[in-house]
Amino acid sequence: MKQLNSTALKVDQDRISILDQTRLPNQEIWLEIPDPDAMVGAIRRLSVRGAPLISIAACVSLALHAAKIESEGVSGDEFAINIRETAERLRESRPTAVNLMLALDRMVFRVAPESLSTAHLIATAERIFEDDLALCEAIATHGQQVIEDGDAILTHCNTGGLGTTGIGTAIGVIRKAHELGKRIHVYVDETRPLLQGGRLTTWELDRAGVPYTLICDNMAAGLMRDGKIQRAIVGADRVALNGDFANKTGTYSVAVLCDYHRVPFYCAAPFTTVDPECANGDTIPIELRDGDEVRGFAGTGLVWSPAECQVYNPAFDVTPGKLLTGLILDSGYYPSDAIEAGALTELFAPG
Amino acid sequence: MKQLNSTALKVDQDRISILDQTRLPNQEIWLEIPDPDAMVGAIRRLSVRGAPLISIAACVSLALHAAKIESEGVSGDEFAINIRETAERLRESRPTAVNLMLALDRMVFRVAPESLSTAHLIATAERIFEDDLALCEAIATHGQQVIEDGDAILTHCNTGGLGTTGIGTAIGVIRKAHELGKRIHVYVDETRPLLQGGRLTTWELDRAGVPYTLICDNMAAGLMRDGKIQRAIVGADRVALNGDFANKTGTYSVAVLCDYHRVPFYCAAPFTTVDPECANGDTIPIELRDGDEVRGFAGTGLVWSPAECQVYNPAFDVTPGKLLTGLILDSGYYPSDAIEAGALTELFAPG
Numbered sequence: 001m002k003q004l005n006s007t008a009l010k011v012d013q014d015r016i017s018i019l020d021q022t023r024l025p026n027q028e029i030w031l032e033i034p035d036p037d038a039m040v041g042a043i044r045r046l047s048v049r050g051a052p053l054i055s056i057a058a059c060v061s062l063a064l065h066a067a068k069i070e071s072e073g074v075s076g077d078e079f080a081i082n083i084r085e086t087a088e089r090l091r092e093s094r095p096t097a098v099n100l101m102l103a104l105d106r107m108v109f110r111v112a113p114e115s116l117s118t119a120h121l122i123a124t125a126e127r128i129f130e131d132d133l134a135l136c137e138a139i140a141t142h143g144q145q146v147i148e149d150g151d152a153i154l155t156h157c158n159t160g161g162l163g164t165t166g167i168g169t170a171i172g173v174i175r176k177a178h179e180l181g182k183r184i185h186v187y188v189d190e191t192r193p194l195l196q197g198g199r200l201t202t203w204e205l206d207r208a209g210v211p212y213t214l215i216c217d218n219m220a221a222g223l224m225r226d227g228k229i230q231r232a233i234v235g236a237d238r239v240a241l242n243g244d245f246a247n248k249t250g251t252y253s254v255a256v257l258c259d260y261h262r263v264p265f266y267c268a269a270p271f272t273t274v275d276p277e278c279a280n281g282d283t284i285p286i287e288l289r290d291g292d293e294v295r296g297f298a299g300t301g302l303v304w305s306p307a308e309c310q311v312y313n314p315a316f317d318v319t320p321g322k323l324l325t326g327l328i329l330d331s332g333y334y335p336s337d338a339i340e341a342g343a344l345t346e347l348f349a350p351g
Numbered sequence: 352m353k354q355l356n357s358t359a360l361k362v363d364q365d366r367i368s369i370l371d372q373t374r375l376p377n378q379e380i381w382l383e384i385p386d387p388d389a390m391v392g393a394i395r396r397l398s399v400r401g402a403p404l405i406s407i408a409a410c411v412s413l414a415l416h417a418a419k420i421e422s423e424g425v426s427g428d429e430f431a432i433n434i435r436e437t438a439e440r441l442r443e444s445r446p447t448a449v450n451l452m453l454a455l456d457r458m459v460f461r462v463a464p465e466s467l468s469t470a471h472l473i474a475t476a477e478r479i480f481e482d483d484l485a486l487c488e489a490i491a492t493h494g495q496q497v498i499e500d501g502d503a504i505l506t507h508c509n510t511g512g513l514g515t516t517g518i519g520t521a522i523g524v525i526r527k528a529h530e531l532g533k534r535i536h537v538y539v540d541e542t543r544p545l546l547q548g549g550r551l552t553t554w555e556l557d558r559a560g561v562p563y564t565l566i567c568d569n570m571a572a573g574l575m576r577d578g579k580i581q582r583a584i585v586g587a588d589r590v591a592l593n594g595d596f597a598n599k600t601g602t603y604s605v606a607v608l609c610d611y612h613r614v615p616f617y618c619a620a621p622f623t624t625v626d627p628e629c630a631n632g633d634t635i636p637i638e639l640r641d642g643d644e645v646r647g648f649a650g651t652g653l654v655w656s657p658a659e660c661q662v663y664n665p666a667f668d669v670t671p672g673k674l675l676t677g678l679i680l681d682s683g684y685y686p687s688d689a690i691e692a693g694a695l696t697e698l699f700a701p702g
Contacts, residue, residue, distance in 0.1 A: 192567040198656040213661045216543040217569040218601025222668040250569025256611050305549040310564045317573040
């Protein structure tokens, strides 16, 4: 396989390494991921994360697995069955982000058995990896029409180079605005429980030199009332055809607060996040995660709440499309009324 | 001084002990607080906290200090000056909660110099301590008219026996409902950054046997949309005469989310939290605290965000009275329209 490099995922010959995102920003540790089952583990514990990146990581892992078993003499039906079963395990690692499912469809499940070769898997995985860079660039470019010089922008979770192979989705729009000389300031929601904002977005904005202020999630409302936030941009893990979308838990709260305070609210994502099978948000499955993530700070062993207390810990929530000012995709900018008129359905129209 | 006992503050002869609330729920450690300056430190680092309790703790500390300097032969002008200066230092320990200021007015600043005796200070401190029990009971009783059998109730921060000498304010209403056999369930906002919900309210509800579910602050909106929350009750650190009130950071966010989802939203507090000098919320000073509270989890030394990153960390925010469904005081229940018609101003009318 080609040498592939991004902020948090590298492929060199037959070796995949990921930057362990559970340890950032205090430690920058690269982990070698030897096989797809190790990748499933890395995805589940969020060592690799972000809807676009987990799909890409799963695909390169599957492609290298194919090369390995082929070199061991596995072929024919045995090869096809092994690849499909491995792809199933990767597909089930996280239920909400649809990029993973759609990428594995493209790799395996929508491929005729006779075409399911190592060459196809490697070429497709490489293309998915490299395409994501261009998707991020296109999102960042289309997003500029909604960012003005002087804006203070709220963002939630991490949607940057750690969750994609490019400059990111929502963070990509922000970074591009900064690169173009717009004087922007970012308010970073820390994003409980896993603190992707406090740990990862801060780390990325530091590296990119974009000025920001870290806040607790519950402080955004007061800043909006005080006129300190001009707009909000978030990413997505799955977008339905009517504009409803699943994203990191707390996104719906941001959307409601924006609506109340008349702050424009945008979602930025690649087309690989739009689920053509999903008419609206009601059918998006929401992953429930371990209560210790809320009882304390997962990964450190630190628990500050009673050890057995009952916890509700959805990893994502669904925001109704009607709360969006607009959706920024690689294919363009879709204002709320265009989505309502069927713009996302048209993306998938044949021809 | 009398022997005085509450969940987190005890007085035995000339010794004051506080339950160190920075260590709960994992460790129950009582600290002896030898003098008012040590009490200022304990208040600032939140070892003792909650608007009613810090005012009471400051008063007993000042009264015992008076007894001590009197026994050392300090008297006359020297005594009065010492007491006033000590009271000033206590008054400045935290700027937002008004109970502390009003209690010290009653103890010292509105007392004629010739009446400023150890006997007055001890009797007043004892009365303030003991009165708070009755205030909590009255709040809990008046609050029952807004709690129905089967309710799931959202609360924010800690407003229980750890923040008062009685059963609490908002938590007092909840505990009383449970004691009366109403089948209620509490959703506990963890309340970043200092996690008073996750650490303290959970601990109190466990001890009281009230069923609850711990959530991150950003999850409440989704629960409201799903119809899982019937009402929200919070406390206050200062209530203005028009119903605007300062409370733990994140309260304003809860209020907006309740308004959007048509969830009734209440504030419960003793009359000692209403500031007759304060016409509206604009003049309430908001304490800004150390950024490390947001960069990590204060008190543990754990910092998960970049060490030098810019942080906004207001300890409180102000919620407009118009977002209240009603205010529950010890003197009764005040629906929003009664407050608008001047009900709080009338509380302070002479005669």
